[in-house]
Amino acid sequence: MKQSIFTIVSNEALTRDVFKMVLSGDTSHVTNCGQFVNIQLDGLFLRRPISVCDYDDKTLTIIYKVVGKGTEAMSAMAPGKELDILTGLGNGYDLSYAGENPVLLGGGVGVPPMYNLAKKLVAAGKKVSVILGFNTQSEIFYENEFKALGCDVTVTTVDGSYGVKGFVTDALPANYTYFYTCGPEPMLKAVYKATTTSGQMSFEERMGCGFGACMGCSCKTLICKEGPVMMKEEILW
Numbered sequence: 001m002k003q004s005i006f007t008i009v010s011n012e013a014l015t016r017d018v019f020k021m022v023l024s025g026d027t028s029h030v031t032n033c034g035q036f037v038n039i040q041l042d043g044l045f046l047r048r049p050i051s052v053c054d055y056d057d058k059t060l061t062i063i064y065k066v067v068g069k070g071t072e073a074m075s076a077m078a079p080g081k082e083l084d085i086l087t088g089l090g091n092g093y094d095l096s097y098a099g100e101n102p103v104l105l106g107g108g109v110g111v112p113p114m115y116n117l118a119k120k121l122v123a124a125g126k127k128v129s130v131i132l133g134f135n136t137q138s139e140i141f142y143e144n145e146f147k148a149l150g151c152d153v154t155v156t157t158v159d160g161s162y163g164v165k166g167f168v169t170d171a172l173p174a175n176y177t178y179f180y181t182c183g184p185e186p187m188l189k190a191v192y193k194a195t196t197t198s199g200q201m202s203f204e205e206r207m208g209c210g211f212g213a214c215m216g217c218s219c220k221t222l223i224c225k226e227g228p229v230m231m232k233e234e235i236l237w
């Protein structure tokens with residue numbers, strides 16, 4: 001884990017309430033897709049955890065939905081502003097289990113951590129299927145970005161306004177070797193039931209410190225430290 005100062009390079013709206021922020025700084029502790037960062041915001045005691053969407057040796061990309069005080073403040077930040085960020089948190093996804101044609105299922109703000117994972121799996125020569133789930137057409141983001149990576153992309157919407165009507169589980173391909181998923185807990189439970197292979201699931205529970213010190217994330221396990229990614233077989237609902 002490393003605490004350092006990042007500078008906002010860009011901060012743009014992808015939909016009405018979902019924003020993409022690119023930051024420059026020391027990314028040396030971001031070592032895997034599926035990890036998260038914890039952001040200090042003025043006037044808020046607890047840092048706010050956000051998944052790593054993408055990273056390289058100089059920049060970090062995050063995608064966040066405005067749901068309260070912290071994310072509201074982030075949405076108004078201009079390029080040039082500096083943020084105090086903890087990086088290198090969480091375990092991330094283990095790519096070694098993927099097999100030849102893994103499926104990635106992301107729901108809402110569970111979509112961002114799938115992006116760098118998809119990039120790495122494609123680079124490793126895998127045939128990657130991606131299912132992106134949203135409530136309605138106006139909430140969709142990153143469909144084209146996943147297509148540009150060369151993934152086979154299906155979008156589902158609950159109201160049927162775009163793509164396949166229903167949930168991500170309604171678009172599971174007939175054949176896949178493994179699954180990776182991130183999204184709200186009801187979606188993770190549905191994916192757990194619907195999938196026929198092993199896989200990995202990322203939990204975005206409420207958190208405090210982000211590194212195992214406060215017990216703030218404790219369910220049956222310390223999600224911040226031992227997760228947020230868990231093997232399907234490890235999960236006790």
Ligand SMILES: Cc1cc2nc3c(=O)[nH]c(=O)nc-3n(C[C@H](O)[C@H](O)[C@H](O)COP(=O)(O)OP(=O)(O)OC[C@H]3O[C@@H](n4cnc5c(N)ncnc54)[C@H](O)[C@@H]3O)c2cc1C
Nearest residue numbers: 048049050051063064065067068069070071109204205206
């Ligand atoms: C490991 C991890 C990764 C995450 N990755 C992302 C991400 O990539 N993009 C993203 O948009 N969000 C992500 N989240 C959720 C994000 O941390 C919260 O939405 C954020 O902290 C809310 O801060 P706030 O000050 O805006 O809202 P607050 O004022 O703190 O809360 C506003 C409302 O949001 C609810 N809320 C707060 N935190 C969560 C949460 N973790 N899950 C569900 N509801 C919550 C509260 O119950 C409340 O109703 C992640 C959370 C974790 C733990």
Ligand code: FES
Nearest residue numbers: 208209210215224
């Ligand atoms: S968030 Fe503090 S122990 Fe997990």
